[in-house]
Amino acid sequence: MSLSLWRKIVNAVMLTLTGVCTVFTISVLFIILGLLLYKGGSSLNWDFFTKLPVPPGETGGGLANAIVGSAQIVGLAALIGIPIGFLAGVYLSEYEDKQFASFVRYVADLLNGVPSIIVGILAWTLVVLPMKTMSGLAGSIALAVMLIPIVTRQTEQFLREVPLALREGALALGASKWRTIATVVVPAGSKGILTGMILGVARIAGESAPLLFTALNNQYWGGLREPTASLPVMIYKLAISPYDDWNRQAWAAGLVLIALVLVANISARLVLAKGVSVPRG
């Protein structure tokens, strides 16, 4: 076989393989979605959204308390985490204190990479022990600690992309620095910042590990000062249980959770609509 023919064959084969890899990855996503729709869709009914869970062995009931519980926990986590993350991000982008800012940036990345179960341990020692009870609040704090670095880095990234000219223009017109940031820079970067916040909240909404021993679970409606049910924790418990009815509900809950997460992700990214053109040969 001549060298050029061999090279052409290698070329064709390898390039096709890369296409195969892509197709494989994409199909995994569709398989996941398909399975959830198929197995979960059939179990979704009005009861699921409105009723409380029933004791083991009985059928029926729903996960209303888990849905509301998740909303409470994630809502509070967002209320705590978003302002802190946002303002820290503003600091990193607009106030370059050289060493200190790089240190904070490094720590933010560090916190971003901490496994979620370890954040759970932190919330346990900080909130559960002093409060002497598991609570939705402890869960919220765990999730907030995970949310803060995400929002910080996203805020910083999108504020940095705001062109210098805008800042200079505002300053030239006599605006003070904080005025410039608040009324010119932040609004200019708001699309990206908002995207970061939505993606961050979607990420923590799906977290189960940090809630296992902070918010625990509840057969009834919980609250921020007592154990609270949440969708991700319920999915875990229902999935590993032997009861067929509970397994069904796990699928349904999984479908609801993934629908929320994907809707948030898709809408956030569409808001951003960052089209990247590809320079290639």
Add this chain to the structure above:
Amino acid sequence: MRTVSWALTGLLVVGTAPFAAAQKINACGASFPAPIYQKWFLEYGKAHQGVQINYEANGSGGGKKGVTDGTVDFGASDMPMTDKELADAAAKGRKLLHFPTVMGAVVPSYNIPGVTQDLKFSPEALAGIYLGTIKKWNDPVIAKDNAGVKLPAEDIVVVHRTDGSGTTFVWTDYLSKVSPEWKSKVGANSAVSWPVGLGGPQNAGVMGLVKQQPNSIGYVELLYASQNKVPYGMVKNSAGKFIKGSVDSVTEAAAGAAKDMPKDFRVSITNAPGANSYPISSFTWLLVPEKISDPAKAKEIKAMIRWVLTDGQKECPALDYAPLPKNVVSMEMKQIDAVQ
């Protein structure tokens, strides 16, 4: 953006507003009695102005820890607290009382494709399986008690608990009593160093694993196996008979202990004497602090225990739990007064 912030504020208000003026009590612990506890508390709540007793079955270990640390109002465990554990709790300001609620059976349930009959397990068989010395289902030790059953030449998949479990304690307590090798190598406790096997959390997790894994065996409370239609075997008791776990065989196992019930109610009824007693039976206890700081909660908890000991007992047989012997109930009624 504005609608988002209003929505979030609304959520916060909704989140912190009391859902009802109901008394809320938090408990956690054993999964062994969880099906009947959760049924009880649901019914009790309906009958008593919506008192909400939230019971989370995260294992006896979780119950002991929760009530010791004070993160729950009362706990539940199928392993009585040891003297050291009670001393630790007392050191934290919580003197704990044991209240037996029901008796139940820990059964060896299995999932062997093709085997639908009730298998007979000798103590040697169970100990060998869980020690890892008996590796296949058609091992002679198992086969000799099960003539007529076609046991496959497959590896046994052993399933145990991952969490601190009273059910584990009952199981290992039994194995320690019948197998010196088990006693010296592993011992009896709520969490042990298992020689072999996969782990699942709580009774539900073990049952789930057994259900999904062919050729597996796992120890669970009777109701979990019967509710999920998973076959469970008979165990040879100290009188030499193969007995299946049931309300009657558990009641007989408790009969001897009931006569000599100690004041603190801490007793083991594994491998109990009696021709028809089931050897892997156990009481299960509520762990209640002697002093409850909130008077309203104390009142509710005492009322609930009274209800459990009287009306609640009627529900036991339907869920395959054995009701308490009468003399134990009267002893407990007296102990309720000690709770303040």
Add this chain to the structure above:
Amino acid sequence: MATPAAVQTAKVKAPAQTGDIVARFVVLFFAVVLLALAVLLVIELFIGSAAARHSLGWGFLTSSKWNPVSEEFGALPFIYGTVITSSVALLLSIPFGVGAAIFLSELAPAGVSNALTFVIELLAAIPSVIYGLLAIFTLVPLMRTTIEPALKAAFGFLPFFQGPALGVGYLTAGLVLAIMTIPFIISVSRESLLAVPRDQREAALALGATKWETTWQIVVPYAKLGILGSIFLGLARALGETMAVTMVIGNDPRVHASLLASGYSIAAVIANEFAEANGTIHPAALIELGLVLFGVTVVINAFARLMIIATTKKGSKRP
């Protein structure tokens, strides 16, 4: 358009006003809050694990005993399980991830590439517990009935593929982790590949190289730091995964040579045992495991960051 805005802003001095001073204080405060959280985390991990560290010493890292009764604890089975599952995950996700990244950056037209990347990045957003749910009911039976027996038949002479086909175990956990890490590798690798200047490709093609040769011998080496960074990022993620792993690894605190065997990971054991670890040593041992995991992920994340930064600084020519 990534102008170093902040650096240049500093050169333009705004008139100092009280509003500015307050604003600066406010944002600085919250930056410090972030720092404080991280410091608090590290302190809590150290304090919480003190009892275990003092009584178990360095032997903790090499011992395989995990006995809550005799209070002897060893981290080896969990470290082993974490390393093995993550290694399997990387072994599977690197070829697929880099392959797909190459396709998306070199072959696919811009619109298709962006759309497909968008879809792939959605995979990264799927919660861990949902991967676990799917794995229990679809992957585990598949592994047990089809894939593991096939592997045993083909490679059973190796110690890695011996023992009963359970469906749960290191291999299944590694597979699930692989699917969870692929989107990270694709996303970052694709960015690194796109950052390679066009003239590098054109020069190679002009010299008569095929597209594949250009890609593999010129473009990929140029972007290798970023690709490596993406791999480390994926690794850090895989090491800390909790739910999906505990649902399919079998939760068996021992060391096994075979990939088909059940095992345990650091994150999984903490999730399973922390809520009811009683006494002084047991919870401390779990927190010490957490400290080990934290330390390892910090180091790997730091590496990843360094590599990714190095790449994006290196002649990025994107309009």
